[in-house]
Amino acid sequence: MIGRIAKSFKDASGAGLLLVSLAACSTAAQAATYTMYRDAGCGCCLKWADHAEAGLDATVKVENAPNMQTVKDLHGVPxxxxxxxxxxxxGYVIEGHVPAEAVEKxxxxxxxxxxxxxxxxMPIGSPGMEQQGIKQPYQVIAFGPKGQRVFANYN
Known part of the structure; x- marks a missing residue:
């Protein structure tokens, strides 16, 4: 009888350890840092950050940068x-009015x-650039060491 109780406890504690491990992994995935750099005078950036927070279920940390060209140069934005x-x-760079679903992908x-x-x-109708239902078609472009390619189309 004591052997069965000990085995049950061992099985339960193993399952508990598994659940704790899974919870820790889940928390780590949600704990990604989203940092957006913007010119302090730009209002559409804050609208886009609101879109990103809602669509990605994340908090976007907003940093005002005195020289956005330097930020883009440092991070390899063509x-x-x-x-x-x-x-x-x-480890990825998200440039401009990229829809949250493309970031998630x-x-x-x-x-x-x-x-x-x-x-x-800044295409009209992209997240943060909404204007009275007007929408311009635009593309999300992936860039990297092998060049550029279309990542998603929005028509």
């Missing part, structure tokens, strides 16, 4: 792909040949 704000998360797939993804310019 000149042709630049926009107003730059976010760093899990990037973080889920974790392509090793991609430095980041970008929406060049």
């Amino acid at each position: 000149v042709a792909l630049r926009s107003c704000h730059t976010m760093l998360v899990e 990037l973080l889920r797939e974790k392509p090793d040949d991609v430095t980041g993804i970008a929406v060049p310019g």
